[in-house]
Amino acid sequence: MARVVKTKTEFEGNFFEQYIVIEGDELTPWAADEKLEKVGKCTPRVDGSERVTGDAKYTYDIQLAGMLYGRILRSPYPHARIKSLDTRAAEKLHGVRAVLTHKNIPQIPLRMGQHFLLEPTLRYAGDEVAFIVADDEEIAEDALELIEVDYQELPFVIDPEEASQPSSPQIHLNGNVLNGKPEEYERGDAEKALREADVTIEARFTTQVALHNSLETHGSVCAWEGDSLTVWDSTQHIYGVRAGVAQALGLPLNKVRVIKKYMGGGFGSKNGAGKYTLLAALAAKKVGRPVHMMLTRKEENLAAGNRNNTIQYLRLGAKRDGTLTAIYLRSYAGLGAYSLWGTSPGGPARQLYACPNVKTIQYSVFTNTGPMAAFRAPGYVEGTFSFEQAIDMLAQKLHMDPLELRLKNYIDTNPMSGMPYSTKGLREAYERGAKLIGWRERKSKKITQGTQRRGFGMASQIWGGSGGPPAYALCKLNNDGSATIITGTQDIGTGTKTVLAQIAAEELGFPIERVSVELGDTQDGVYSPLSAGSMTLPSVGPAVRVAAHDAKEQLLSIAAQVLEKPKDQIKLKDGLLHVQGLEKPVELKEVLAMKLQNFMIIGKGARGPNPEKYSVNTFGAQFADVTVDTETGEVLINKIVAVHESGRVINPLTIGSQIEGGVIQGLGFALTEERVLDRHTGLVLNPNLEEYKVPTALDVPEIEHEMIDRADPYANNLGAKGVGEPPIIPTAAAIANAISDAIGVHVTDGPITPDKILKALNKTQIGGNHA
Amino acid sequence: MAKATKTKRASVTVRGPHKMPVHLFVNRQDYELHVEPRRTLLDALRKDLGLTGAKKVCDEGTCGACTVIVDGKPVYSCLTLAIECEEKSIETIEALAQDGKLHALQQAFIEEDAYQCGFCTPGQIMSLKALLDENPNPTLDDVKRAVSGNLCRCGAYPKIFRAGLRAAEILRSKKGA
Amino acid sequence: MRNFEHITPPDLESAVDLLSERGTKSIAGGTDLLPEMKSRLRSPRRLVNLKALEELRYLKHNARKGFQIGALTTLAEIESNELIREKIPILAQAASVAASPQLRNMGTIGGNLCQSVRCWYYRAPEFKCWLKGGDTCYAIEGENKFHAILESSPCCAVHPSDLAPALMALGASVHITGTDEEGTVSLEEFFVRPKASNRQMTILGANELITEVQVPMLDGDSSGIYLKAMDRKVWAFALVSVAVQVSWDKERVKGARIVLGGVAPIPWRVPAAEEIVRDQAITEEIATSASEAALEGAQPLRDNGYKIALAKALVKRALMTLAERAKK
Known part of the structure; x- marks a missing residue:
């Protein structure tokens, strides 16, 4: 019986109340000391062999008979209007099958009408102008050169703080500030508290635009069969792509099938249908052939999203004993040309510590640059970089140990809602981390001779990660005693398939080899949310458990009838029926196949609501040990320690991969990664993997990590929370604090490159004529 | 500079610009393709031979996902013209498992969880394959350097290092056995 | 393409x-x-x-001529060649920190010396910069963190090669073969600052090829070092690099060649610094004044002032390291 319930969900730092439909009964969470056989055990990926043999088919790899290739012409100006456009020469080129422009396709509104699929106004360098499909990519690229466009250049603005001024060039009719005003939060009276504080600090921080650079670029392959469209899409949200495509093209949902089996990274940027998807679908319809449209690396870095830059003005006030009394943050984030939402760089400031007086004013501002997209803990990475450095500045001023200052302001209830946390393992994370890095002995390890300086730093992490409904799952028991779990979620590389198999195997009492997991197909699957916001496991996992439980109960009922034994005398273990009074366990196929022939059991499951009286969050602490060369400005990271609490650990093997991966992305953000714009033309100068420097194998230090493995009694029936985003959140701040510990100066602008370190050390000559 | 004595030019064959036959020897198999001179080895493998294990990520020699082994050396197939690979021996990820049995590297990657999204994995494995073919006793540093031309955006590096060392161990123990 | x-x-x-x-x-x-x-x-x-010209793929060494390296020799071959590692390790070092293992398997020494600059305005098709035949260097007033601090006009791109500074420090020459002429020129002659009539960093004509790189025999007791500062640990072009080759008379410098990379449109040899260390035992003071002399005349642009400090540090460090080794 379906039920409608109200629940609270959190996504990327924002909270939503919503009604959801759930079905089936909620299960009691596994107890903390429950003896589990599959869950909590290191389990190699169930699809490992596909990944290592090249058999795994990603969207990029889809090849269909008669398939054509698409390429997009993009604006070379940050703000312009197309005066005229001539595609005749391109159309005539041998092998070109279609050219789409705003003149020959329907006006399809995107982002609630903020812009259109193709339109004459272009709001960033990289905005879509025209689309070509041809027999091969090179031909399409030849054709791009033949399209003649006459652009009228318009004034543009690229700096978010500048763009927030009314005198700036306007990008949208309603002005450049999202929703017309900043998002404000206040508790207590921060301004008054600052005036009254014993000690205050004040600093301006900036964080750079970071590019996801998912190795598989964004893209889709679209094929029509009659009026049904199949889309292979490199996405974190197949149902989101389905909804977007159906709405844009006016199709019923059941006529759009979206498939994503393997995906080469997304990190938050692949949460919906792209212009490339819609253009490929329109063109495929027009020419009657499948169209393959994957972005190039350059396009990926111009148009597929980014972690927005921020400018943050932060003031803290405290009593002499270290009690935080005031936090005041004003921030500007550059959305780029299009967005319906802004991030919360103020999240950590509002939540990390017990502070009665907090004010955050967050401006999200349109600029004539590539649109932002969620990037692994959007807002919180930027906000933690500044806020946790400010906490260290305060510690310095108070002559307090940075860890002691953090412990002094520790809080067990959510300071925004007043609700207790369902679990909060941050104190243990601090303790374990401090021990692993040698925090209390660090002063003896400092190097102060020669040109090398060693330093230690730390930072804390808070994030959501509760997940929530709606999410559904089915569990099919086949008559040979194998099980198929069906969901509509996606494994974006985190190991979702494997943990779902563990959960199902645990609940069913099956060996994991007898459980397969199907996902990534809207037509075969059942609704699951996007794989973002650290929510896949805590959303879909509990639904899978319910579905498996339902199937198991049905199986036991059937077995009871077939074996003529009371149901409560039958237990499932290792895929066998253990029946009280029988010496040998009974094989499942004896019950199912032999007695009932082609019978199939279908178990159903839904994710239940989130707890009403608890705040479900994830926590962690990271510590960095660095050596800085004061003559060259080079930073060597000796070690990072990461200790996190995300509830129960389902798979220690894959959770370790997540932690290491987050830390490594975090250190790229800290030290090397930065999109560079030419200030005079608004063009991106490094839309490539040569000048946009992601960490290489040799940039990776020793990373020691531990989980505070604690079943969350309230979060959901697994006791597990998300972990995808938490490990990237504190890394850059911990490194920044360690650098400051080493050289005695805080570098407040990210990324912390050698030139900034040398500048901080006053070793840089300032350029004369060109300042 | 001194004058060079000029001799008569030997006759040369101009190929292209249109499609022409190109012979490739891939994974111990002979193939004849019809491609333009601008066809890269990567596109030839992926589009003409359907070997999609090598990935196109940057298409300009800055990521390593397209790494294949040509005459025993790992190279970027995106910066290699198919037409210039005739008479060379090309090895891709698809040839590693033999008779349904995974190569030690593949086995080690699974056991160590040396991937996340898996998009860089074929390239990483081919770089390590070239290393282990040449050096059965690599140090950690050898392993790191061997994959220093293969970016992994998910950050699986620590486990890739472990998998490289573990595979070497597996191979040594097989040889010893 | x-x-x-x-x-x-x-x-x-x-x-x-x-x-x-x-x-x-x-x-x-x-x-x-x-x-x-x-x-x-x-x-x-x-x-x-x-690639099929086998006649350009060789690596020879003899006591009279030193090294003769065919232009098609790959960076990987140079990096791993035992004789190079023993006799002119600076070249093996430079090769080993260039690009990535795969690129070193592919790239040749000839190509490395002829490579184009990495300036992002040059690389972006959207900018018709001076080097590409336009009339503006966009970097001079634009984003110039990675650009030249010496000779930054009319083009402030820096020479990206790792091998070139090392080879220049070794006193290497290249043999050039053209349709009508062939001959050998020193690297100092080979690399030229770009000018309106020749918008490239070498004298190589369109119908000419480097066919051989020649490294002369080094004088008795000689040692060299190549240091490269990067903004990530590997697979990046140099922010600044320095190649120093010193010939010794016990602990005294008989002669030195000091070449900087990443600071000018061409590999930048600094005779003034070489002069300071000549006939000296290297002390911290001497190394410091050599490093000051090396950057004499450097003019930072808006974003690259750090390169002066960085280059000085590397010159000093290279000299001090070689002096330390000479003592042993």
Whole structure:
């Protein structure tokens, strides 16, 4: 019986109340000391062999008979209007099958009408102008050169703080500030508290635009069969792509099938249908052939999203004993040309510590640059970089140990809602981390001779990660005693398939080899949310458990009838029926196949609501040990320690991969990664993997990590929370604090490159004529 | 500079610009393709031979996902013209498992969880394959350097290092056995 | 990339002959040319494939002539060659920190010396910069963190090669073969500052090829070092690099060649610094004044002032390291 319930969900730092439909009964969470056989055990990926043999088919790899290739012409100006456009020469080129422009396709509104699929106004360098499909990519690229466009250049603005001024060039009719005003939060009276504080600090921080650079670029392959469209899409949200495509093209949902089996990274940027998807679908319809449209690396870095830059003005006030009394943050984030939402760089400031007086004013501002997209803990990475450095500045001023200052302001209830946390393992994370890095002995390890300086730093992490409904799952028991779990979620590389198999195997009492997991197909699957916001496991996992439980109960009922034994005398273990009074366990196929022939059991499951009286969050602490060369400005990271609490650990093997991966992305953000714009033309100068420097194998230090493995009694029936985003959140701040510990100066602008370190050390000559 | 004595030019064959036959020897198999001179080895493998294990990520020699082994050396197939690979021996990820049995590297990657999204994995494995073919006793540093031309955006590096060392161990123990 | 004709010439002579035709480019490793073709910065009508010219693939050494390295020798071959590692380790060091293992398997020494600059304005097809025949250097007033601090006009791109400074410090020459002429020039002559009539960083004509790199025998007791500062640990072009080769008379410097990379449009030899260390035992003071002299005249742009401090640090560090080793 379906039920409608109200629940609270959190996504990327924002909270939503919503009604959801759930079905089936909620299960009691596994107890903390429950003896589990599959869950909590290191389990190699169930699809490992596909990944290592090249058999795994990603969207990029889809090849269909008669398939054509698409390429997009993009604006070379940050703000312009197309005066005229001539595609005749391109159309005539041998092998070109279609050219789409705003003149020959329907006006399809995107982002609630903020812009259109193709339109004459272009709001960033990289905005879509025209689309070509041809027999091969090179031909399409030849054709791009033949399209003649006459652009009228318009004034543009690229700096978010500048763009927030009314005198700036306007990008949208309603002005450049999202929703017309900043998002404000206040508790207590921060301004008054600052005036009254014993000690205050004040600093301006900036964080750079970071590019996801998912190795598989964004893209889709679209094929029509009659009026049904199949889309292979490199996405974190197949149902989101389905909804977007159906709405844009006016199709019923059941006529759009979206498939994503393997995906080469997304990190938050692949949460919906792209212009490339819609253009490929329109063109495929027009020419009657499948169209393959994957972005190039350059396009990926111009148009597929980014972690927005921020400018943050932060003031803290405290009593002499270290009690935080005031936090005041004003921030500007550059959305780029299009967005319906802004991030919360103020999240950590509002939540990390017990502070009665907090004010955050967050401006999200349109600029004539590539649109932002969620990037692994959007807002919180930027906000933690500044806020946790400010906490260290305060510690310095108070002559307090940075860890002691953090412990002094520790809080067990959510300071925004007043609700207790369902679990909060941050104190243990601090303790374990401090021990692993040698925090209390660090002063003896400092190097102060020669040109090398060693330093230690730390930072804390808070994030959501509760997940929530709606999410559904089915569990099919086949008559040979194998099980198929069906969901509509996606494994974006985190190991979702494997943990779902563990959960199902645990609940069913099956060996994991007898459980397969199907996902990534809207037509075969059942609704699951996007794989973002650290929510896949805590959303879909509990639904899978319910579905498996339902199937198991049905199986036991059937077995009871077939074996003529009371149901409560039958237990499932290792895929066998253990029946009280029988010496040998009974094989499942004896019950199912032999007695009932082609019978199939279908178990159903839904994710239940989130707890009403608890705040479900994830926590962690990271510590960095660095050596800085004061003559060259080079930073060597000796070690990072990461200790996190995300509830129960389902798979220690894959959770370790997540932690290491987050830390490594975090250190790229800290030290090397930065999109560079030419200030005079608004063009991106490094839309490539040569000048946009992601960490290489040799940039990776020793990373020691531990989980505070604690079943969350309230979060959901697994006791597990998300972990995808938490490990990237504190890394850059911990490194920044360690650098400051080493050289005695805080570098407040990210990324912390050698030139900034040398500048901080006053070793840089300032350029004369060109300042 | 001194004058060079000029001799008569030997006759040369101009190929292209249109499609022409190109012979490739891939994974111990002979193939004849019809491609333009601008066809890269990567596109030839992926589009003409359907070997999609090598990935196109940057298409300009800055990521390593397209790494294949040509005459025993790992190279970027995106910066290699198919037409210039005739008479060379090309090895891709698809040839590693033999008779349904995974190569030690593949086995080690699974056991160590040396991937996340898996998009860089074929390239990483081919770089390590070239290393282990040449050096059965690599140090950690050898392993790191061997994959220093293969970016992994998910950050699986620590486990890739472990998998490289573990595979070497597996191979040594097989040889010893 | 646009399509092209492809020719594999049977010998060197035919190769240079073919290069005389307009729109023809030679390809060896392809690691520099193909990305330029893919971004359509260059669209040659015809490629002449040098890879099959076995006559250019050799590495010879003898006591009289030193090293003779065929132009097609790959960076990986240089990096791992035992004789190079023993006799001129500075070159092996420079090769080993260039690019990535795969690129070192592909890229050749000839191509490395002829490579284009990495300036992002040059690489972006959207900018018709001075070096590409336009009339503006966009970097001078634009984003110039990675650009030149010396000779930054009319083009402030820096020379990206790791091998070039090392080879110049070794006193190397290149043998050039053209249609009408051939001959050997020192690297100091080979690299030239770009000018309006020759918008490139070498004297190489369109129909000429480097066929051999020659490294003379080093004077008795000699040692060298190549230091490279990068903004990530590997696979990046140098922010600044320095190559120093010193010949010793016990602990005194008989002669030194000091060359900087990443600071000027060409590898930048600094005779003033060499002069300071000549006939001296290197002390911290001497090394410091040599490093000051090396950067004499450097003029930072808005964002690259750090390079002066960085270059000085590397020069000093290189000299001090060599002096330490000489004591042992």
